[in-house]
Amino acid sequence: MPPVVSISNLTKTYASGLEALKKVDLEICKGEIFALLGPNGAGKTTLISIICGIVTPTTGTVLVDGHDILRDYRECRTKIGLVPQELHTDMFETVWNTVSFSRGLFGCPPNPAHLEKVLRELSLWDKRNDKIMTLSGGMKRRVLIAKALAHEPQILFLDEPTAGVDVELRRDMWGLVRQLRDSGVTIILTTHYIDEAEEMADRIGVVNKGELILVEEKSRLMEKLGKKQLTLHLLKPLAGIPVALGDWHIVLKDGGNELECNFDAAEEHTGIPALLRRLGELEIGFKDLQTRQSSLEDIFVDLVQDRA
Amino acid sequence: MSTAAKIPSFNRHGVLAIYRFELSRFKRTVWQSLVTPVITTSLYFVVFGAAIGSRMSEVGGVPYGAFIVPGLIMLSLFTESLNNAAFGIYLPRFTGTIYEVLSAPVSALEIVLAYVGAAATKSILLGVVILATAALFVPIRIEHPLWMIAFLVLTAATFSLFGFITGIWAKGFEQLQFIPMLVITPLTFLGGAFYSIDMLPPTWRTVSLFNPIVYLISGFRWSFYGASDVGVEISLAATLAFFALCLVAVVWIFRTGYRLKS
DSSP: OOOOEEEEEEEEEETTTEEEEEEEEEETTTTTTTEEEEOTTSSHHHHHHHHHHOOSSEEEEEEETEEETTHHHHHHHHHHEEOSOOOOTTTTTBBBHHHHHHHHHHHHOOOOOHHHHHHHHHTGGGGTTGGGGGSOOOHHHHHHHHHHHEEEEEEEEEETTTTOOHHHHHHHHHHHHHHHTTOOOOEEEEEHHHHHHHHHHHHHHEETTEEEEEEEHHHHHHHOOOEEEEEEEEESSSSOOOOOGGHHHHHEEGGGGGEEEEGGGGGHHHHHHHHHHHHHHHHEEEOOOOOOOEOOHHHHHHHHHHHO | OOSSSSSSSOOOHHHHHEEEEEEEEHHHHHHHIIIHHHHHHHHIIIIIIIIIIIGGGOOOOOOOOHHHHHHHHHHHHHHHHHHHHHHHHHHHHHHHHHHHHHSSOOHHHHHHHHHHHHHHHHHHHHHHHHHHHHHHOOOOOOOOOOOOOHHHHHHHHHHHEEEHHHHEEEEEHHHHHIIIIIIIHHHHHHHTTSSGGSSOOOHHHHHHHOOOHHHHHHHHHHHHOOOOOOOOHHHHHHHHHHHHHHHHHHHHHHTTTTTOOO
16 A cells, blocks of 8 residues: 655654654555554654654654655645644633634634534534533543544544543444444554554554654564463473473473473464474373463563563 | 636635634723723823823824823824734644644735734724723814824834734744833833923933834824824834835744744
């Protein structure tokens, strides 16, 4: 698929001297959900803010659908919707007015039918005449999403969309994001909730200390960097690791009652069955077994720690 | 996507959205915005017009009560234009909603046009209300109505532009008040709002000529009564020069992203 956002050589050094981004190259494909994952202060928001026109890049270029974000800012920004991390809202405005304002601001003629559709999808229709200050935090976040969708953007940036949002609303949010993707919208979200990236993303970019340290399809990432661990609860404790099991990465735990073996997920098809066969041949019996596959969280922690 | 088909070179909808948004803020505070100046103006008439004015002779053939009308309108026009425009741009900076304007396909010119246009609209409206209030107290004649409107609009636009700049410059609410309270109000009082600078001793008269406000009030008063402290051409030139200066500052602000973008 053609890239809808191409970032090359992008750096950002703030006036304070803080190097928020160090030579970032990234391509976002049309129609995907891309998650930027990273700890606080990694540079995720800076990256998004540059693409959306809120922060000026120090060097490098960003193309949105082939248009340079600085030279052809109108073309670029018309295609982009941004949901910021903080709940920045006009307290005294009604939901309907603020959404209409956003649509106008992005150069679109009024279209009440579209706004009604957006508000209904976000369960905001009943609140349309309420002042924003009377809404709960979760509702305010929905208002920000509605504002970002008011001008029918093709690319939607969600900066920490579910920070401070309850479980139910998070599920709703995820559902909405998928629905948007199905309608052809490209979605770029930042998160430090790893389960969110795992749940939602097609591809994941890991950002740490201003560097994009890895970009990978989620399934490939899990496959490549994920580990599988097998724990056997033995019938009789082993005094030591039998020589015949030397090909595996085995450790004994709980005084020889537990046998723990680490596999690379990629070699899984050869690893576990072969081990179990060998154990059978050695007449080592076990009463229970557990397997554990590393989550994206483990992968992430490994990656970030390696670079620390 | 139906809307992405063609992008016009002027974002009319965007300018209107900001303009309407600003005017709706004005409507919410209409009492504070219009009634307060009307009461203040009435008080000025009671004090300067009736109490003191009755003991003063005419100034250049104009009764004192009528003489101070243009100065009073200008005083309100300066402070309200400054306040409206400064608050209009400072508020979104303060609440963070500025993100949306910065990420929208609107040019710097369109942003300025919308915010400054809205602020100027409000203060022109206010000037008209004060003029109407003044007409209840004293007989007013306007000899050059077109010039009067020109000075009114130009001054409102200039000070709104100046207010927009202070709203971007200000780091807090105190700084927002700084320019109107500590610079403009004193300069206006010393700028011949309540007297003709001809009434001053020669030295102070010369000093007054360095006060830009003198030219604005003088030109505006000329449009009412046909008499002025300085030539109307000089007044107009001074106003235009100040407008141009503010325009240069605004261009610089958007070029550098000063306090708007990091």
